[in-house]
Amino acid sequence: xxxxxxxxxxxxxxxxxxxxxxxxxxxxxxxxxxxxxxxxxxxxxxxxxxxxxxxxxxxxxxxxxxxxxxxxxxxxxxxxxxxxxxxxxxxxxxxxxxxxxxxxxxxxxxxxxxxxxxxxxxxxxxxxxxxxxxxxxxxxxxxxxxxxxxxxxxxxxxxxxxxxxxxxxxxxxxxxxxxxxxxxxxxxxxxxxxxxxxxxxxxxxxxxxxxxxxxxxxxxxxxxxxxxxxxxxxxxxxxxxxxxxxx
Amino acid sequence: xxxxxxxxxxxxxxxxxxxxxxxxxxxxxxxxxxxxxxxxxxxxxxxxxxxxxxxxxxxxxxxxxxxxxxxxxxxxxxxxxxxxxxxxxxxxxxxxxxxxxxxxxxxxxxxxxxxxxxxxxxxxxxxxxxxxxxxxxxxxxxxxxxxxxxxxxxxxxxxxxxxxxxxxxxxxxxxxxxxxxxxxxxxxxxxxxxxxxxxxxxxxxxxxxxxxxxxxxxxxxxxxxxxxxxxxxxxxxxxxxxxxxxxxxxxxxxxxxxxxxxxxxxxxxxxxxxxxxxxxxxxxxxxxxxxxxxxxxxxxxxxxxxxxxxxxxxxxxxxxxxxxxxxxxxxxxxxxxxxxxxxxxxxxxxxxxxxxxxxxxxxxxxxxxxxxxxxxxxxxxxxxxxxx
Numbered sequence: 186x187x188x189x190x191x192x193x194x195x196x197x198x199x200x201x202x203x204x205x206x207x208x209x210x211x212x213x214x215x216x217x218x219x220x221x222x223x224x225x226x227x228x229x230x231x232x233x234x235x236x237x238x239x240x241x242x243x244x245x246x247x248x249x250x251x252x253x254x255x256x257x258x259x260x261x262x263x264x265x266x267x268x269x270x271x272x273x274x275x276x277x278x279x280x281x282x283x284x285x286x287x288x289x290x291x292x293x294x295x296x297x298x299x300x301x302x303x304x305x306x307x308x309x310x311x312x313x314x315x316x317x318x319x320x321x322x323x324x325x326x327x328x329x330x331x332x333x334x335x336x337x338x339x340x341x342x343x344x345x346x347x348x349x350x351x352x353x354x355x356x357x358x359x360x361x362x363x364x365x366x367x368x369x370x371x372x373x374x375x376x377x378x379x380x381x382x383x384x385x386x387x388x389x390x391x392x393x394x395x396x397x398x399x400x401x402x403x404x405x406x407x408x409x410x411x412x413x414x415x416x417x418x419x420x421x422x423x424x425x426x427x428x429x430x431x432x
Numbered sequence: 433x434x435x436x437x438x439x440x441x442x443x444x445x446x447x448x449x450x451x452x453x454x455x456x457x458x459x460x461x462x463x464x465x466x467x468x469x470x471x472x473x474x475x476x477x478x479x480x481x482x483x484x485x486x487x488x489x490x491x492x493x494x495x496x497x498x499x500x501x502x503x504x505x506x507x508x509x510x511x512x513x514x515x516x517x518x519x520x521x522x523x524x525x526x527x528x529x530x531x532x533x534x535x536x537x538x539x540x541x542x543x544x545x546x547x548x549x550x551x552x553x554x555x556x557x558x559x560x561x562x563x564x565x566x567x568x569x570x571x572x573x574x575x576x577x578x579x580x581x582x583x584x585x586x587x588x589x590x591x592x593x594x595x596x597x598x599x600x601x602x603x604x605x606x607x608x609x610x611x612x613x614x615x616x617x618x619x620x621x622x623x624x625x626x627x628x629x630x631x632x633x634x635x636x637x638x639x640x641x642x643x644x645x646x647x648x649x650x651x652x653x654x655x656x657x658x659x660x661x662x663x664x665x666x667x668x669x670x671x672x673x674x675x676x677x678x679x680x681x682x683x684x685x686x687x688x689x690x691x692x693x694x695x696x697x698x699x700x701x702x703x704x705x706x707x708x709x710x711x712x713x714x715x716x717x718x719x720x721x722x723x724x725x726x727x728x729x730x731x732x733x734x735x736x737x738x739x740x741x742x743x744x745x746x747x748x749x750x751x752x753x754x755x756x757x758x759x760x761x762x763x764x765x766x767x768x769x770x771x772x773x774x775x776x777x778x779x780x781x782x783x784x785x786x787x788x789x790x791x792x793x794x795x796x797x798x799x800x801x802x803x804x805x806x807x808x809x810x811x812x813x814x815x816x817x818x819x820x
Contacts, residue, residue, distance in 0.1 A: 225458030225482065225687045228756040267685065278685065278693070318694060325681055325751050325758070325776055326698035328662055341757065348696040360690040394452060402689050403495050404481055407453045 206247045207423060208383070212257065213240040214416025220265035221393075221409040229269045235279055237262025243418055245292060253292040255305060260314075261286050263391075263410045267320075273341050278320030280354070286311035288369045288391070298377060305371045309391060313363040316354025324348035360398050365410065367393040381422050389414040458482060458687055466510060466540075466767040469519060473505035475765035476523075483760045484532070485750060485777050487689035489785055492529045494689070501526055510767075516543045520550075527552050531788035533748035534723065536772040553748065553788070557719070564799045566655040566720040571804055572599055572611045579807050581609065585635040587628025589620055596620060598632035606645050607819055610636045611652035615659025615724040618666040640670060641707070648819030649709065651732065652716040654742060654811070658723025661751055668731055669703035671713065676700040678734035679727075681751065681776040684760030695779060700731050714739045714815040718799065719790070722746040726791050730780055733794075740793040741815045747790035750774025 216237040224230045241259020248254070261284050269276040290307030323345040332338055356363070371389030378384055393410035461479030464471045477498055487494070501522055508515040523537055533553035557563050573586055577599060584601015598612040612629065620629045639646070651667075668676070680695035715729040717740065726745040732738040753775045755763050761775030779785050795818065797811045 221452065221455075223455050223458075226460040227687065227759045230759060322683070322693050322696060323757070324696045324698075325661065325683075325753070326664070326696075327701070328665060350694050350696075352694060357690055360688065396453060398688065402481065403498055404456050404458065404478065406455055406458065406687050409452050 208243075208245040208247070208253075208420040209423060210243040210245075210383075210418050210420035211241070212243050212259075212385075212387075212416050212418025213238065214387075214414055214418075215239075216262055216264075217413045218263040218265055219411040219413075220397075221411050222406055224267075225406060229271045229273050231268060231270070233266040233268055235264040235266045235281075237264045237281070239286075239414055239416060241286075243420055245420060251294050253294070255288075255290045255292040255307075257286075257288050257290075259286050259288075260284070261311070261391075261412070261414075263412050275340055275342055275347065276320075276322055278318055278322075281317040281319065282313055282354075283315040283317075284311040284365065285314050290369060290371075294375070301375050301377075303373060303375060303385070303387075305369070305387070305389065307369055309367050309369050311365040311367070313356075313361070313365065313397070316356070317352070318354050319351045321347045321349045360401055362395060362397055362399045365393055365395045365397070367391055367395065367410070371414070375420075383420040383422070384417070385420065386415075386417045389416065461763050461765045461771075464765055466765070469505040469508040469510050469515070472510060472519070472765070472767045473502060476768060476771065477502070479763045479765060479771060481689065482687045483684065483755060483763050483771075483773070484530075484689075485684055485760050485774055486531050486787060488692065488777070489787070490529075490531045492531075497526050513543045516541055517547075520544055520547055524550050524555075528555065532750065532773050533746055533788050534750060534752060534772060534774050536770070538769040538772070540767055540769045553746070557746075562719070562798075564719070564801070567718070567799070567804065569597055569613060569655070571809070572613070572652070572655075573597055575804075575807055576611070576809060576812065577601060580809065580812060584609070585632045587630075587632050589627040589629045591616070596629045598629040600632045600636040600639075602639070603650070603816060606643075606647045607650060607816065608636065608639050608643070608646050608648070609650045609652065611654075613656055615656070615663040615728075617663045618660060619662075621666070637670065640709070641705070646711055648712040648714065650714045650716060650812070650815050650819075651728070652812070653721045653725035653728060654716055654718040655720045656717075656722070656725035657720070658725050658748070661724065661727075663724060664728060664731060665701045665703060668700045668728065670706045671709040672700055672702050672735070673706055673708040674702065676731060676734055677781060678731040679781050680779045682779075683758035683776045686759075692777075698778070710737055712737050712739060712819050714741055714818055716742050716811055716815055717745050717791075717793070718743040718811070719746060723748045723752075726786075727751075727778070730786075730791055733791075734781055739795070739815075739818050740791070741795045741797055741818060742793050742811050743796065743798060744790040744792050745786075747786060747788050748774075749778040749780075749785075749787050749791075751776045751778065 216239050217234050219234040220232050239259055239261040241257050244256045245253045264281045267278045288309035290305040292305050294301045294303040296302045323341050327346040369391050371387050373387030375383045375385035391412040396407040461475040464475035466472050530552050536549050536551045538549040580603050581601035586599040588597045596614050600610045603609050621633050677699055679698040682693045682695045685691045685693045713732050715732045717729045729740055733740050755761050758775045762772050764770050797814045800810050803810050
């Protein structure tokens with residue numbers, strides 16, 4: 186798989202190298218994902234944000250010095266946490282969801298030669314490719330030694346021992362909607378280095394418009410991903426990289 | 433240069449216009465006011481929608497139930513006794529196919545005081561061809577000791593909820609027999625005062641610990657409706673020295689019908705002073721062995737020396753506790769005293785879920801009222817033949 190990916194990237198770089206208006210690069214960064222939902226009347230239970238990462242390619246096609254179209258094929262972790270508190274403190278689950286994602290954005294840049302600001306805005310499509318669940322739950326069949334009559338108990342695990350798990354998430358085709366569409370916007374600054382490389386940092390927001398679940402029940406509580414990304418990357422001007430500074 | 437703003441603004445506008453579905457407000461079923469049947473229905477339907485743990489395997493279409501019965505309840509008057517009785521019928525119809533065999537609806541309305549609670553599993557079994565009444569408790573307390581036990585103890589204990597009965601003894605000198613009609617063994621054994629069941633338990637545990645000439649053990653849970661989960665370790669934990677894996681449980685994790693925790697392994701944990709019993713252990717269970725009686729049977733069957741004789745069990749395998757502990761299961765509304773339903777789903781170690789089906793014996797011996805009347809217990813005799 187890695188070999189094919191490397192071949193594809195090399196071929197892509199070579200074919201692009203003759204087209205001066207293309208830039209290609211890599212980026213990666215930190216993701217803080219919130220799931221927009223609610224826990225209803227579940228006792229002592231809340232959903233929380235959870236960290237992840239994003240890594241991928243950056244492809245830019247420049248129409249002029251301030252407008253380009255950008256696509257970032259990437260892998261992104263959009264995770265969230267379900268946690269209980271008070272007497273149920275210690276019961277939690279991390280849903281670590283991996284997506285292959287393709288944001289396509291208009292790239293607006295402004296400023297000087299070396300330092301420039303930019304704004305990205307557009308939409309994205311993503312495919313929920315994998316999932317992992319990690320957590321702890323009370324195991325009803327794993328009872329602990331009896332609590333002496335004169336002692337109080339700090340948490341539920343004192344009655345039923347914790348079952349700790351870290352396993353692959355099993356998709357349920359009746360419920361899980363694996364294709365996600367949404368909007369994306371971001372902004373950042375870039376620095377031109379040796380006329381060939383542009384280093385950038387960017388803050389980006391992905392606004393999911395697709396419920397993670399199919400419409401399978403009345404009174405379904407939707408789950409939408411809200412992903413905040415802080416990333417850095419480098420773009421290569423292929424023509425200058427392979428053909429020098431001649432215009 | 434054209435201003436980028438002319439492109440950015442429409443995109444931002446598109447973003448703000450793009451909409452998501454609203455998050456529905458889910459209310460605790462207990463908080464609905466039973467002032468009309470709209471509220472009574474919504475409380476029940478919502479409670480089931482979010483708390484019932486078997487939606488994964490249940491064949492009842494709960495959305496269709498909503499579409500069918502919501503308008504019917506809307507026509508009823510909660511202060512009209514005829515309508516209240518009609519509502520009772522609707523509740524019976526709505527729940528008739530539910531797979532949860534613990535399931536039981538009881539009503540707070542005084543006009544239904546003379547109407548029994550609704551148990552879909554019981555109603556289904558009652559109309560099935562092989563249905564029979566439970567074996568009389570006097571068979572276990574009087575007849576069986578008289579015809580089969582050479583020595584032993586029997587006793588009973590009255591509690592506010594139930595009369596517990598237990599019998600233990602030996603058959604053919606070296607087969608240890610233990611019958612009890614409910615799972616409260618640990619509680620009754622740990623009471624300060626001596627009681628009839630405790631004495632029987634003590635006899636059984638002493639024989640189990642001290643006798644080296646035993647050829648087999650028979651644990652009789654026929655007619656046993658279940659009880660405390662803690663009894664599993666308390667009883668079988670004395671017969672194993674390693675954790676005995678026999679199944680898995682999972683609970684609800686969110687409000688969605690298919691939002692579940694992962695499967696957690698179910699074990700029998702060895703108790704202090706336990707010994708590895710290698711002689712045959714035979715479970716005697718029948719169609720009236722429910723819940724803990726079934727789980728105990730399943731656990732014994734997971735042992736290499738475990739056997740099961742009798743009839744297919746009732747089929748109620750999901751453990752029960754208060755709703756808050758596992759975020760699902762039983763609940764109540766202002767009109768329903770109790771919607772009694774499992775808190776967790778149980779899966780046997782073979783990967784099958786026997787909820788609503790029952791666990792099958794490896795030696796089937798049907799209920800035989802004529803033989804019982806004549807003082808013969810063919811199921812017990814089959815268990816004895818397995819040991820010999």
